[in-house]
Amino acid sequence: QAHACFACDCVACSWLGLSLVLPSPHSMSKADVDALVAKIGDKKEGQAALEGLGKTAADKGTPAEPFLVAAFDKVLEATGDKSKNVVEAAIAAAKAILDMASPFAVDSLMPAFLAGLGVKAKPTQKVATLNIVAALAEKHPKSVGYVLVTLAMPVAELTCDIKKEVKEAATACMTAICNCTGNKDLEPFLPFVVKAAQSIDSTHACVEK
DSSP, X not given: OEEEETTTTEEEEEETTEEEEEEOTTOOOHHHHHHHHTTTTOTTTHHHHHHHHHHHHHHHOGGGHHHHHHTHHHHHHGGGOSOHHHHHHHHHHHHHHHHHSOGGGHHHHHHHXXXXXXXXXXXXXXXXXXXXXXXXXXXXXXXXHHTHHHHHHHHHHHTTOSSHHHHHHHHHHHXXXXXXXXXXXXXXXXXXXXXXXXXXXXXHHHHHO
């Protein structure tokens, strides 16, 4: 009798009460991911490390998911780097991780999202986080709807950001996450909700609608 162990990607075989554990040729250990994550802050190796994490997500898939999701905050934080190449590599790695991640991983990703939307985040990190959350809302609307009450306020606050690029990304993200309510009756009013988030002057009009 054999079964696959998805936590560590091994194949465990037992026969006559004896157990034999064989590593899969496609296995990815936590140590492998941690080694790449440790290099993200290195000026010389940071970009290559992020590219390696993106490739790991694309090539290894589910077996590497627990380790990549755990490292997601470090990847997203790198989108605030001073180097444009590092920022682009971090965005690509973050997208690759989300492409293979289970929709049930959203709870585990929330700390990274909230940090990326916070006041201490750099403008590039805010924009990257907003765009990633918007893409996630389109891919897994039910999962985002589950955490909507937590996401709505941080995103809404950024629709008033002084940086034009942040404000635009936040408006698009707010529109995307508002479509995750699961309530069809609210859809005609969602544009007014998004507009109300941008300005207190629009709040009264939204309430009237």
